[in-house]
Amino acid sequence: MLKSNVLIFLVSLIFLTGCASKSPTYKKGNHISDHQLYQLYIDEDGHLLHPISQKIVHDEASYIEEILNNFEFHRKNNKDIVLTIFIHGGLNTFENAKSKVEFAKDKILSEGKYPLFVSWNSGALTNYGDHLLLLRRGVKSSVLGPMSSPFVLLEDSLRSIARFPASTYNVLFGQNSVRISNYSKEEKAASRALREIKTQGFQIFKSSKNTGHTFKDWMTLWNPTKLVTAPFVDGLGTGAWNSMLRRTDLVLRKDLGFEGESESKTDTAVTKFFTKYNRQYPKRDTVIIGHSMGTIIANNVVSK
Numbered sequence: 001m002l003k004s005n006v007l008i009f010l011v012s013l014i015f016l017t018g019c020a021s022k023s024p025t026y027k028k029g030n031h032i033s034d035h036q037l038y039q040l041y042i043d044e045d046g047h048l049l050h051p052i053s054q055k056i057v058h059d060e061a062s063y064i065e066e067i068l069n070n071f072e073f074h075r076k077n078n079k080d081i082v083l084t085i086f087i088h089g090g091l092n093t094f095e096n097a098k099s100k101v102e103f104a105k106d107k108i109l110s111e112g113k114y115p116l117f118v119s120w121n122s123g124a125l126t127n128y129g130d131h132l133l134l135l136r137r138g139v140k141s142s143v144l145g146p147m148s149s150p151f152v153l154l155e156d157s158l159r160s161i162a163r164f165p166a167s168t169y170n171v172l173f174g175q176n177s178v179r180i181s182n183y184s185k186e187e188k189a190a191s192r193a194l195r196e197i198k199t200q201g202f203q204i205f206k207s208s209k210n211t212g213h214t215f216k217d218w219m220t221l222w223n224p225t226k227l228v229t230a231p232f233v234d235g236l237g238t239g240a241w242n243s244m245l246r247r248t249d250l251v252l253r254k255d256l257g258f259e260g261e262s263e264s265k266t267d268t269a270v271t272k273f274f275t276k277y278n279r280q281y282p283k284r285d286t287v288i289i290g291h292s293m294g295t296i297i298a299n300n301v302v303s304k
Contacts, residue, residue, distance in 0.1 A: 040118050168231070248297050
């Protein structure tokens with residue numbers, strides 16, 4: 001059993017529902033929104049963005065202090081409250097990130113946990129744009145990037161053409177659930193295990209809704225949209241993925257860190273928050289939930 005005071009749950013699910021009363025500590029007259037008390041949004045350069053105006057927050061210390069003050073208010077009412085960090089995955093826009101706070105914040109509070117949403121710009125278009133126009137060898141270049149962008153686009157296009165057979169095969173066979181259930185080694189092994197359990201006297205109950213193969217199972221065989229777009233997603237998506245992977249690092253370290261600045265000068269608001277929180281509450285458990293690519297960030301948080 002892990003003795004660390006950080007409990008990591010790397011969960012692949014879309015978050016919670018429900019509502020509860022808002023914190024009485026701050027009112028609208030204070031010009032502090034709920035998003036400011038429960039969200040740290042980091043942009044593509046590692047800067048903290050205001051969750052309403054989308055502008056860079058220059059006074060990160062005050063922003064972090066407001067969150068800690070609000071946490072302390074809830075802690076006085078519930079000494080066992082647990083800071084619960086949720087980090088979303090790739091392909092999330094600014095609005096998606098905001099909606100997750102609105103969707104889940106009150107429900108989490110009602111369960112005796114203090115939610116803090118660590119958000120980052122992982123939208124597909126903005127990441128591919130960085131790959132195409134700016135990023136060269138992992139560093140942004142406002143001169144070399146645009147000049148070389150036609151060659152990068154050509155390379156991505158040729159990759160899409162070259163990958164056409166493999167991506168088409170993957171749609172028809174690799175992702176088709178009927179083929180997977182009938183032919184994959186994993187499914188066959190699971191079926192054998194179930195038969196073995198039944199011979200030992202165990203009863204296996206299945207949902208009454210499970211009627212076998214349905215249209216949803218078969219549709220990947222003839223889905224024209226998926227077949228047509230798969231090569232482009234395969235070829236062009238590589239650059240967007242690499243850009244998103246780079247941005248997972250920028251949640252904890254600003255872009256200036258790639259240009260030689262010292263680590264102390266490039267800590268993001270997320271890093272500063274964890275540093276201050278751990279000093280104020282050194283023996284409190286923390287739950288970190290990473291969804292999809294958010295698990296990469298969660299691992300980086302624990303490592304740092």
